[in-house]
Amino acid sequence: QKEVEQDPGPLSVPxxxxxxxxxxxxxxxxxxxxxxxxxxxxxxxxxxxxxxxGNKEDGRFTAQVDKSSKYISLFIRDSQPSDSATxxxxxxxxxxxxxxxxxxxGITLSVRP
Amino acid sequence: KAGVTQTPRYLIKTRGQQVTLSCSPISGHRxxxxxQQTPGQGLQFLFEYFSETQRNxxxxxxxxxxxxxxxxxxxxxxxxxxxxDSALYLCASTTSGTTDTQYFGPGTRLTVL
Numbered sequence: 001q002k003e004v005e006q007d008p009g010p011l012s013v014p015x016x017x018x019x020x021x022x023x024x025x026x027x028x029x030x031x032x033x034x035x036x037x038x039x040x041x042x043x044x045x046x047x048x049x050x051x052x053x054g055n056k057e058d059g060r061f062t063a064q065v066d067k068s069s070k071y072i073s074l075f076i077r078d079s080q081p082s083d084s085a086t087x088x089x090x091x092x093x094x095x096x097x098x099x100x101x102x103x104x105x106g107i108t109l110s111v112r113p
Numbered sequence: 114k115a116g117v118t119q120t121p122r123y124l125i126k127t128r129g130q131q132v133t134l135s136c137s138p139i140s141g142h143r144x145x146x147x148x149q150q151t152p153g154q155g156l157q158f159l160f161e162y163f164s165e166t167q168r169n170x171x172x173x174x175x176x177x178x179x180x181x182x183x184x185x186x187x188x189x190x191x192x193x194x195x196x197x198d199s200a201l202y203l204c205a206s207t208t209s210g211t212t213d214t215q216y217f218g219p220g221t222r223l224t225v226l
Contacts, residue, residue, distance in 0.1 A: 036217075041219070042219055042220075043117070043203050043205075043217030043218050043219050043220050044156070044203070044217045045217065046214060046215070046216075049214065088155075088156065090156075100146070100158050100161065100169050100171070101146075101148075101156075101158065101215065102158070103148075103155055103156035103157075104155065105154070105155035105156075106155055106156075
């Protein structure tokens with residue numbers, strides 16, 4: 001079993017839809033949770049960063065962490081064609097410059113105009 | 114502030130050859146991490162360097178090596194290339210603070226024939 005599992009997709013939704021992206025993990029030492037967005041032929045860019053359990057909102061994006069269930073989610077409200085990209089969840093058990101990220105395999109999202 | 118730069122962007126090699134990839138981190142960042150991204154395995158951690166020292170290493174064979182220079186620029190080397198080494202190699206630089214904000218470069222696309 002991989003440490004981080006992510007729904008494989010791909011996912012196609014109409015513009016304006018609410019999108020829910022999910023990851024599960026098995027390592028209970030993970031405390032730091034991130035979502036990255038990767039456009040074609042680009043490196044990943046950090047979207048959301050959360051520590052421990054709870055919700056965090058940033059504009060149209062909400063990240064949710066449930067450590068008891070080892071489950072994290074990213075919600076995108078009012079999705080736009082510009083949101084079409086690959087979304088990767090990532091996790092770490094420690095912080096600082098000495099950190100190692102463990103990634104999910106990513107899910108490709110397409111938002112249809 | 115300039116982002117993370119990686120050179121070259123694309124590379125084609127044949128089996129058995131060796132290759133060197135370069136990464137220049139964001140100015141002031143002292144930590145550089147390398148990742149391999151493939152469709153089958155996703156993003157996998159290779160190693161991390163801080164102040165010219167390797168502090169963290171993933172589960173890759175010894176054919177994969179790296180180094181960091183005094184100006185924080187980093188190189189990774191893959192010797193005796195195999196077909197399975199074809200991948201996008203991503204470099205990320207990290208602030209010296211207490212968060213896991215890793216900034217990724219655009220990657221080097223390596224194709225092994």
